Amino acid sequence: MEYVVEMRGIRKEFVGIVANDDITLNVRQGEIHALLGENGAGKSTLMSILFGLYQPDKGVIRVRDREVQISNPNVANDLGIGMVHQHFQLVHNFTITENIVLGQEPNRFGVVNTVNAAKRIRELSERYGLNVDPDAKIEDVSVGMQQRVEILKMLYRDAEVLIFDEPTAVLTPQEITELMKIMKGLVAEGKSIILITHKLKEIKAVADRCTVIRRGKYIGTVDVAATSEKQMAEMMVGRQVSFKVAKEDRAPGDVLLKVDNLTVINNRKVEALKNFSLEVRAGEIVGLAGVDGNGQTELVEAITGLRKVEKGHIWLNGADITHRSIKERINAGLAHVPEDRQKRGLVLDYTVEDNLVLEVYDREPFSKGGLLNREAIRDYSRRIMENFDVRAAQGSITKARSLSGGNQQKAIVGREINLAPRVLIAVQPTRGLDVGSIEYIHKRLVEQRDAGYAVFLISLELDEILNLSDRIAIISHGELIGSVNAAETDENEIGLMMAGIRKEEKA
Numbered sequence: 001m002e003y004v005v006e007m008r009g010i011r012k013e014f015v016g017i018v019a020n021d022d023i024t025l026n027v028r029q030g031e032i033h034a035l036l037g038e039n040g041a042g043k044s045t046l047m048s049i050l051f052g053l054y055q056p057d058k059g060v061i062r063v064r065d066r067e068v069q070i071s072n073p074n075v076a077n078d079l080g081i082g083m084v085h086q087h088f089q090l091v092h093n094f095t096i097t098e099n100i101v102l103g104q105e106p107n108r109f110g111v112v113n114t115v116n117a118a119k120r121i122r123e124l125s126e127r128y129g130l131n132v133d134p135d136a137k138i139e140d141v142s143v144g145m146q147q148r149v150e151i152l153k154m155l156y157r158d159a160e161v162l163i164f165d166e167p168t169a170v171l172t173p174q175e176i177t178e179l180m181k182i183m184k185g186l187v188a189e190g191k192s193i194i195l196i197t198h199k200l201k202e203i204k205a206v207a208d209r210c211t212v213i214r215r216g217k218y219i220g221t222v223d224v225a226a227t228s229e230k231q232m233a234e235m236m237v238g239r240q241v242s243f244k245v246a247k248e249d250r251a252p253g254d255v256l257l258k259v260d261n262l263t264v265i266n267n268r269k270v271e272a273l274k275n276f277s278l279e280v281r282a283g284e285i286v287g288l289a290g291v292d293g294n295g296q297t298e299l300v301e302a303i304t305g306l307r308k309v310e311k312g313h314i315w316l317n318g319a320d321i322t323h324r325s326i327k328e329r330i331n332a333g334l335a336h337v338p339e340d341r342q343k344r345g346l347v348l349d350y351t352v353e354d355n356l357v358l359e360v361y362d363r364e365p366f367s368k369g370g371l372l373n374r375e376a377i378r379d380y381s382r383r384i385m386e387n388f389d390v391r392a393a394q395g396s397i398t399k400a401r402s403l404s405g406g407n408q409q410k411a412i413v414g415r416e417i418n419l420a421p422r423v424l425i426a427v428q429p430t431r432g433l434d435v436g437s438i439e440y441i442h443k444r445l446v447e448q449r450d451a452g453y454a455v456f457l458i459s460l461e462l463d464e465i466l467n468l469s470d471r472i473a474i475i476s477h478g479e480l481i482g483s484v485n486a487a488e489t490d491e492n493e494i495g496l497m498m499a500g501i502r503k504e505e506k507a
């Protein structure tokens with residue numbers, strides 16, 4: 001058996017778009033096989049076919065040398081194919097064991113033996129270095145741990161081929177390192193992994209081979225050790241890609257966003273921000289670096305009006321907006337690319353065009369005397385879609401739900417930048433985007449700065465913060481640890497400050 005999974009000549013068409021057009025994917029046993037492609041290239045569709053969620057219109061799938069019809073996920077399971085989705089499917093007030101046995105057949109007394117299950121979970125956890133406590137409740141464990149529960153679910157069902165869909169998008173850098181170790185351990189034990197990711201660094205670090213697809217078509221499969229990141233990026237987008245952002249020096253102007261001594265309480269009634277102060281000036285990109293969960297979310301919520309401020313003030317272009325409504329803040333020139341595109345960014349059942357005018361539909365020319373001007377809305381949306389390369393099967397009237405993840409993200413960023421906001425709050429603006437799209441969004445953020453606006457960038461990607469920012473503020477446990485010039489710092493210094501070590505302490 002040369003390959004554990006062979007997908008040959010796979011085609012899948014949705015209304016108006018061929019998502020997979022004659023795609024080949026051959027996975028060897030015991031390898032980590034990366035699947036790389038720009039946003040909307042057809043990766044998720046191909047994996048949904050392998051997992052039995054979609055039926056291909058054409059093509060053959062062979063698993064361990066046997067031709068198979070994977071008519072639903074149960075068939076995939078029986079064939080030893082498992083998938084860790086980007087959005088976990090876990091019940092929060094259940095224990096880890098309960099989540100793993102969920103959906104298992106009960107015995108003839110109608111009960112699932114959770115004692116035996118917990119024992120087996122412990123064994124699997126140990127064997128693959130997962131470090132999971134079977135008795136812990138999901139709501140009490142970190143995101144990284146929840147992902148391991150998803151991995152355990154697959155192992156518990158004896159999966160031999162594991163599909164990971166952008167698994168590192170939700171993880172902290174430490175968790176990413178650990179996950180890579182786990183993946184290597186899995187293949188060392190004979191499992192095979194298909195890894196969907198946009199991060200070329202990760203492909204270089206763990207994958208053996210990489211299959212590249214572009215606009216639904218198969219481009220090629222390469223040996224990762226012999227191929228550079230640049231080469232893979234070029235295969236993927238069909239042109240040269242620059243990883244560095246070109247940015248001229250610029251003297252910042254007036255303070256456009258001022259956060260003054262802010263104290264905010266989180267959902268657990270704990271102070272998530274303590275006397276936090278920060279300024280962002282016109283013509284400046286300020287990056288906020290910090291380990292996830294250190295008050296970034298609450299800070300953004302307070303600035304955008306989603307969370308009440310306990311103490312302190314927020315000023316936008318000289319006006320105190322601390323207690324203003326969300327709408328008033330938008331009208332005063334604030335825009336926001338939110339952390340969670342599905343919860344806050346888009347109304348998934350609306351069309352793309354309705355999503356693109358979400359904040360401005362009540363202004364002229366989009367409405368007049370209470371009536372919507374469809375033509376104006378469509379024109380405006382089409383322009384954003386074109387500029388930001390938002391690919392949608394039926395154009396502006398496509399439902400947001402059926403866009404690929406990256407295209408949803410591009411639509412949100414396009415919508416917010418298009419408001420020409422005085423202050424743009426960009427949270428993880430390039431999450432889930434391919435390198436070509438990242439390059440483009442970064443350019444637009446720099447343009448925003450060059451036009452004399454303020455950009456506040458919140459990102460867990462240190463590379464992105466270092467690359468784009470003029471100034472970097474570091475947050476730890478809800479406190480400002482310090483603020484440094486991007487040109488005069490490096491990953492190490494920022495890393496230490498993210499761990500809560502102040503500059504003077506280090507000296």
Ligand SMILES: Nc1ncnc2c1ncn2[C@@H]1O[C@H](COP(=O)(O)OP(=O)(O)OP(=O)(O)O)[C@@H](O)[C@H]1O
Pocket residue numbers: 014015017018019037038039040041042043044045046391392393402403404405406407432
């Ligand atoms: N259920 C669906 N109905 C209609 N079109 C769809 C559906 N699912 C996907 N598409 C379209 O098929 C194309 C491929 O999408 P897919 O999600 O497979 O891309 P992807 O490579 O996973 O992208 P990303 O990196 O952005 O997640 C896209 O143009 C998408 O809009």
